[in-house]
Amino acid sequence: MSKKTASDIVFEVFNYTIMIILAIITLYPFLHVLAVSLNDPYDAIKGGITIFPRKFTLVNYIETLNYPQIPWAVFITVLRTVVGTALGVLSSAMVAYVINRKDFIARKAVSVMFIITMYVGGGLIPEYMLMRGLGLMNNFLVYILPGLISPFNVVVIKSYMEGIPADVEESAMIDGANDFLIFWKIILPLCAPVIATISLFIAVGHWNSWFDTYLYCSSEPKLTTLQYELQKILSNAAASSQVDYYSNLDPNRTMKVTPHSLRMAMTIIVTMPILFVYPFIQRYFIHGMTIGAVKS
Amino acid sequence: MNKSKLTKTLWKQRYLILMIFPFIVWLIIFRYIPLWGWIMAFQDYRPGKPIWQQEWVGIRWFAEMFQDPDFYRAMRNTLIMSFMGLVFGFPLPIMLALLLNEIKNIAFKRTIQTISYLPHFVSWVVVASLVSEILSPSGVINQILQKFHLTKYPIMFMAEPRYFWWIVTFSDIWKELGWNTIIYLAAITSINPELYEAATVDGAGRFRKMISITLPGIMPTVIVLLILSIGNIINIGFERQFLLRTAATREVADVIDLYILSYGIGTGRYSFGTAAGVFKSVLSLTLLVFANWFSKKTTGYRMM
Numbered sequence: 186m187s188k189k190t191a192s193d194i195v196f197e198v199f200n201y202t203i204m205i206i207l208a209i210i211t212l213y214p215f216l217h218v219l220a221v222s223l224n225d226p227y228d229a230i231k232g233g234i235t236i237f238p239r240k241f242t243l244v245n246y247i248e249t250l251n252y253p254q255i256p257w258a259v260f261i262t263v264l265r266t267v268v269g270t271a272l273g274v275l276s277s278a279m280v281a282y283v284i285n286r287k288d289f290i291a292r293k294a295v296s297v298m299f300i301i302t303m304y305v306g307g308g309l310i311p312e313y314m315l316m317r318g319l320g321l322m323n324n325f326l327v328y329i330l331p332g333l334i335s336p337f338n339v340v341v342i343k344s345y346m347e348g349i350p351a352d353v354e355e356s357a358m359i360d361g362a363n364d365f366l367i368f369w370k371i372i373l374p375l376c377a378p379v380i381a382t383i384s385l386f387i388a389v390g391h392w393n394s395w396f397d398t399y400l401y402c403s404s405e406p407k408l409t410t411l412q413y414e415l416q417k418i419l420s421n422a423a424a425s426s427q428v429d430y431y432s433n434l435d436p437n438r439t440m441k442v443t444p445h446s447l448r449m450a451m452t453i454i455v456t457m458p459i460l461f462v463y464p465f466i467q468r469y470f471i472h473g474m475t476i477g478a479v480k481s
Numbered sequence: 482m483n484k485s486k487l488t489k490t491l492w493k494q495r496y497l498i499l500m501i502f503p504f505i506v507w508l509i510i511f512r513y514i515p516l517w518g519w520i521m522a523f524q525d526y527r528p529g530k531p532i533w534q535q536e537w538v539g540i541r542w543f544a545e546m547f548q549d550p551d552f553y554r555a556m557r558n559t560l561i562m563s564f565m566g567l568v569f570g571f572p573l574p575i576m577l578a579l580l581l582n583e584i585k586n587i588a589f590k591r592t593i594q595t596i597s598y599l600p601h602f603v604s605w606v607v608v609a610s611l612v613s614e615i616l617s618p619s620g621v622i623n624q625i626l627q628k629f630h631l632t633k634y635p636i637m638f639m640a641e642p643r644y645f646w647w648i649v650t651f652s653d654i655w656k657e658l659g660w661n662t663i664i665y666l667a668a669i670t671s672i673n674p675e676l677y678e679a680a681t682v683d684g685a686g687r688f689r690k691m692i693s694i695t696l697p698g699i700m701p702t703v704i705v706l707l708i709l710s711i712g713n714i715i716n717i718g719f720e721r722q723f724l725l726r727t728a729a730t731r732e733v734a735d736v737i738d739l740y741i742l743s744y745g746i747g748t749g750r751y752s753f754g755t756a757a758g759v760f761k762s763v764l765s766l767t768l769l770v771f772a773n774w775f776s777k778k779t780t781g782y783r784m785m
Contacts, residue, residue: 192687196583196686197583200580200583201584201589207596207658208597211600211655213615214615215611217615218614232619276507279504283501289494289497290494291501295501298505299508302513304766306516307515307516308741308761310518310521310741310745310754311518311758312515314751315511330511333507334507364496364500365496365499389602393606412604415606419606419609449610452610455604455607456603463602
């Protein structure tokens with residue numbers, strides 16, 4: 186280890202300072218919203234809360250989860266995330282496997298068909314018309330089917346599969362396994378790291394999406410998702426801070442909470458699952474992203 | 482290939498064909514039929530009639546669009562927010578990656594990376610909620626400004642059109658800064674370590690090595706990504722603008738996708754909306770092809 190010069194030390198101090206400031210700027214909004222959501226709603230109006238609640242209470246969460254749409258929205262969001270991720274990952278992996286098979290007869294044609302869709306799409310209106318034509322309006326399937334496969338994910342999985350030695354498949358073939366069994370029993374388990382990464386991306390995508398609900402399912406209260414409910418609260422807050430969207434639904438309800446505290450609690454509810462899952466899958470996605478980044 | 486050989490191959494690959502077949506059907510329905518819907522842009526689409534019986538109107542909707550002041554406003558907003566994103570958002574991840582690379586304490590580096598990736602994983606709805614909280618009259622930014630006597634009264638950030646572009650640009654930086662460093666950090670790992678050793682022998686300090694070795698080392702990646710983002714200036718999406726706008730900031734918030742949304746679906750003018758969408762797609766594809774060509778010319782690297 187060579188001796189540190191004065192300028193190296195200055196640089197190091199500067200560098201660590203920048204990093205700590207960055208961390209504070211990134212974390213502060215989350216901690217602040219968490220603090221307000223755990224604070225007494227009428228006390229919060231006075232302002233001055235930073236990252237610790239002043240008067241601790243869970244009333245904001247209890248009230249939020251008591252609104253009739255919310256338990257449904259939780260159910261639909263979880264269902265869509267689980268079903269959408271399982272089907273999405275399986276489909277992408279299957280497509281990747283088939284177009285990675287050098288001997289597959291339509292390899293080139295199928296690859297080209299997928300790649301074209303990376304660069305051209307029908308756009309908002311034709312897609313909207315298609316969903317209407319297929320009867321997918323106010324239908325749960327509209328969350329699953331249209332976005333089933335993304336060519337980017339296929340490319341990432343395929344580039345991982347290229348690294349698996351061909352002998353593995355050949356020996357299974359000699360044992361008499363068919364192509365589907367080889368995919369299911371051999372290739373898929375070998376792809377676990379990349380599958381984990383892609384699962385995270387797809388799951389986060391499902392969990393975070395609100396626009397398809399806005400466009401296709403907004404008139405069916407039993408199909409709305411959590412992000413969409415938060416978006417509704419937000420846009421009402423933006424339209425007028427005086428309007429209390431949720432208390433308007435039930436005029437007899439006594440106002441235990443303020444719209445503001447409700448919004449904060451809802452923001453945390455929507456963010457929570459990501460905060461919980463994120464640290465565990467972190468080590469996978471950096472590796473997976475690097476593969477994707479290098480290949481594309 | 483003769484006929485019997487083809488049948489034999491098809492039979493041999495029946496499982497592969499069976500595996501891919503549903504996805505080809507899916508591809509045709511969900512990705513290629515909407516492309517076919519582009520012909521709606523050249524028709525006067527009336528609901529209830531099949532698409533081949535609609536009345537053809539040529540380029541009427543395009544002509545109408547080019548006479549619409551709202552269209553130019555949406556174009557202006559799209560381009561301005563795109564360029565602001567490029568100017569302010571593009572260099573920052575490069576700088577952060579360079580600085581992160583100089584952190585030798587692995588645990589500290591990991592912690593910072595973990596924190597900086599986090600906002601990438603929350604939705605724009607959540608970010609919009611956080612942003613409006615931070616920028617509210619009683620929010621932390623206003624508190625700081627008042628504490629340092631930079632302003633006497635709280636600033637209504639969300640309701641002031643002149644702040645909107647900055648809010649959109651900086652909330653995007655906040656969300657994606659850490660995440661965008663990943664690709665640069667990956668590029669840094671492929672730099673030859675001998676270069677650093679040689680520089681140390683020559684007496685270069687840490688900062689010197691960062692500027693003279695690491696930065697040039699990732700330059701090819703930087704250039705490719707820059708060209709790619711220039712090819713994507715028209716595709717800035719609409720989520721941020723949709724979620725952060727208020728009644729007072731509509732004028733500066735409407736981007737091309739929001740224009741399509743409000744004209745096409747909001748008012749039910751499907752053909753007009755499709756025409757605007759076709760215009761956007763063609764422009765975007767042209768930009769991408771140009772960026773690709775330019776990249777090949779200057780860096781020898783093709784993206785498509």
